[in-house]
Amino acid sequence: MRQVLRYVTRCNITVRGLAVNLPAENCGMEISMKNTFGNSLAVTLFGESHGPYIGAVLDGLAPGIEIDEELIASQLTKRRPSGRISTARVEKDEYIIASGVYKGRTTGTPLCILIPNTAQHSEDYEKTVGAARPGHADYTAHCKYHGYEDFNGGGHFSGRITAALVAAAAVVMPVLESKGIRIATHISSCASIADRGFEDYRKDFDTLGEAVFPVLDEKAGEKMREAIEQAAAEGDSVGGVLESVITGMPAGVGEPWFDSVESTIAHMLYSVPAVKGVQFGAGFDMVNGFGSEFNDPLRSENGRVVTVTNNNGGINGGITNGMPIVIRAAVKPTPSIYKEQDTIDLGTGENTKLKINGRHDPAIIHRAAVVVDSVLALTVYDLLAGRYGTDSMNTKGGTFDGYKY
Numbered sequence: 001m002r003q004v005l006r007y008v009t010r011c012n013i014t015v016r017g018l019a020v021n022l023p024a025e026n027c028g029m030e031i032s033m034k035n036t037f038g039n040s041l042a043v044t045l046f047g048e049s050h051g052p053y054i055g056a057v058l059d060g061l062a063p064g065i066e067i068d069e070e071l072i073a074s075q076l077t078k079r080r081p082s083g084r085i086s087t088a089r090v091e092k093d094e095y096i097i098a099s100g101v102y103k104g105r106t107t108g109t110p111l112c113i114l115i116p117n118t119a120q121h122s123e124d125y126e127k128t129v130g131a132a133r134p135g136h137a138d139y140t141a142h143c144k145y146h147g148y149e150d151f152n153g154g155g156h157f158s159g160r161i162t163a164a165l166v167a168a169a170a171v172v173m174p175v176l177e178s179k180g181i182r183i184a185t186h187i188s189s190c191a192s193i194a195d196r197g198f199e200d201y202r203k204d205f206d207t208l209g210e211a212v213f214p215v216l217d218e219k220a221g222e223k224m225r226e227a228i229e230q231a232a233a234e235g236d237s238v239g240g241v242l243e244s245v246i247t248g249m250p251a252g253v254g255e256p257w258f259d260s261v262e263s264t265i266a267h268m269l270y271s272v273p274a275v276k277g278v279q280f281g282a283g284f285d286m287v288n289g290f291g292s293e294f295n296d297p298l299r300s301e302n303g304r305v306v307t308v309t310n311n312n313g314g315i316n317g318g319i320t321n322g323m324p325i326v327i328r329a330a331v332k333p334t335p336s337i338y339k340e341q342d343t344i345d346l347g348t349g350e351n352t353k354l355k356i357n358g359r360h361d362p363a364i365i366h367r368a369a370v371v372v373d374s375v376l377a378l379t380v381y382d383l384l385a386g387r388y389g390t391d392s393m394n395t396k397g398g399t400f401d402g403y404k405y
Contacts, residue, residue: 037267037268037271037378038060038378038379038382039259039382039386040060040382040385040386040390041058041059041060041061041172041378041381041382041385041393042057042058042059042060043056043057043058043059043165043168043378044056044057044059045161045164045165046164047115047117047156047161047164048150048152048153048155048156048158048161049117049150049152049153049154049155049156049158049160049161050117050150050152050153050155051117051150052116052117053114053115053116053117054114054115054117054160054161054163054164055112055113055114055115055164056112056113056164056165056167056168057110057111057112057113058100058110058111058113058168058171058172059110059111060382060385060390061100061106061108061111061171061172061390061393062106062108062175062385062390062391062392062393062394063105063106063107063108063391063394064105064106064108064394064395064396065105065106065171065172065174065175065393065394065395066104066105066174066395067097067101067104067105067106067171068170068173068174071170071173071174072095072167072170072171073093073095074170075166075167075169075170075173075370075374076093076095076115076163076166076167076170077093078166078212078367078369078370079093079162079163079166079367079370079371080093080367082212082213082366085225085228085229085232085361085362085363085366092116092118093115093163093167094115094116095113095114095115095167096113096114096115096116097111097112097113098112098113098114099111099112100112106171108390111171113164113167113168113171115163115164115167117160129151130345130346130347130348131343131344131345131346131352131354132343132344132345132346132354133335133336133341133343133354133356134335134341134342134343134354135332135335135336136154136157136335136336137154137157138151138154138346139344139346141155141156141157142346147346157273158273159273159274159364159367159368162272162273162368162371162374165371165374165375165378166370166371166374168374168378169373169374169375169377169378170374172377172378172381172393173377174395175381175393175394175395176248176377176380176381178394178395178396178398179248179384179398179400180248181246181247181248181249181380182201182205182246182247182248183244183245183246183373183376183377183380184201184204184205184208184209184244184245184373185208185214185242185243185244185245185369185370185372185373185376186198186204186208186214186215186216186242186243186369187213187214187215187221187224187240187241187242187365187366187369188240188241188242188243188328189240189241190224190227190228190238190239190240190241190363190365190366191224191227191228191231191238191239191240191363193220193223193224193227194220195215195216195217195220195221195224196216196217196220197216197243198216198243198245199216201245201247201324204216205245205247213225213366214366214369214370224240224366228362228363229362231333231362231363232362235337235338235339236333236337236338236339236362237333237334237335237336237337237360237361237362237363238333238362238363238365239274239330239331239332239333239334239363239365240330240331240363240365241328241329241330241331242328242329242331242365242368242369242372243326243327243328244326244327244328244329244372244373244376245324245325245326245327246314246324246325246327246376246380247324249314249320249322249324249325249380250320250322250400251305251319251320251321251322252319252320252387253319253320253383253384253387254315254318254319254320254383255318255319256317256318256319257318259318260315260317260318260319261315261318261319261320261325261383262280262315262318263318264379264382264383265278265280265325265327265376265379266278268375268376268378268379269327269329269372269375269376271375272329272368272371272372272375273364274331274332274334274335274364274368275329275330275331275332275368275372276330276331276332277329277330278327278328278329278330279327279328280312280313280314280315280325280326280327280328281310281311281312281313281314281315281326282294282311282312282313283313283328286311293311294309294311294312295311296308296309296310296311296312296323297309304322305321305322306322306323307321307323310323310324310326313325313326313327314326327376329372331364331365331368333363334360334361334362334363334364336356336358336360336361337356337360338355338356338360339355340353340354340355341353341354341355342354381393384400387400388400
């Protein structure tokens with residue numbers, strides 16, 4: 001699931017002590033496009049947190065997809081900070097579609113979305129320049145890019161970049177909806193406070209579609225907000241677990257090994273900042289039970305094959321079985337906290353102390369829910385286009401062959 005650029009014309013290798021010069025096709029050298037994901041639909045991210053723009057390029061879209069600008073704006077609003085439980089940095093996210101759209105529909109050529117950054121406070125980072133922030137990518141970025149990286153606001157590693165993912169996914173979401181495929185995510189737990197699980201998918205999806213704080217139990221949501229505010233008051237942060245469900249997927253999508261539905265979705269989910277764990281269906285709970293408890297018996301129901309339970313989360317052998325795909329993602333506490341921490345100075349290599357300034361989230365899990373929805377939408381579109389072809393992925397309606405929930 002990666003885009004590859006082959007640019008080496010010849011290479012030297014040693015075989016049993018003999019130097020051999022080979023053409024590139026025999027060298028096995030592949031340079032992966034490091035900021036691009038997808039096969040049939042490739043999404044490329046660019047930009048930095050405090051740069052002039054962030055953005056995304058979608059390459060491989062079907063021609064004729066109707067662009068829903070209100071949906072793009074609505075999805076970006078869901079990702080935006082809200083009140084005392086979020087950062088004080090509020091961006092307008094007035095996006096620009098710079099290419100790939102004509103008369104309100106996709107042309108099929110690369111679609112580029114630009115989102116201006118307008119609320120940067122880079123001076124907050126100048127005060128602690130050189131001190132690597134624990135839990136962030138400051139040190140690892142320095143190791144990879146040798147000090148040339150833009151450190152302001154986390155640069156290219158910032159959660160700010162996810163706004164471009166959200167905007168890009170809003171382009172393909174109407175396609176999935178037209179095929180009867182829906183995606184929803186709620187905060188399953190935050191600061192050890194649990195939300196109720198999904199019960200009626202249709203009703204619960206509608207509830208989450210309108211929710212500002214994505215929970216199914218409002219009382220649980222109030223307690224979560226209080227816990228986030230308490231952490232903020234203490235200069236700390238909290239994390240939690242997001243639970244996502246994809247309904248309407250036909251059976252038979254995916255590959256049995258390295259491009260399994262699980263590995264493809266997990267690949268994309270782990271690209272979301274702060275996601276540190278992913279499970280499908282009952283996941284780790286299966287290890288303490290028996291096969292008789294978790295095997296999901298099959299039955300025929302109204303001419304469709306369904307499973308009595310869904311412990312495997314809608315996937316068997318890396319391929320969808322038509323049942324809802326159920327995913328849980330662990331979101332770590334925001335690493336930007338206002339407590340003094342031990343670290344190192346990247347310039348001198350010496351030990352030092354760090355107390356950050358600036359505007360930061362005491363929790364990002366409520367803002368990450370729409371990001372998870374977005375990466376799932378992009379992944380599902382890519383999987384379906386690979387299975388049924390690019391031209392099938394438009395907003396003209398129609399369904400796919402195969403049983404589905």
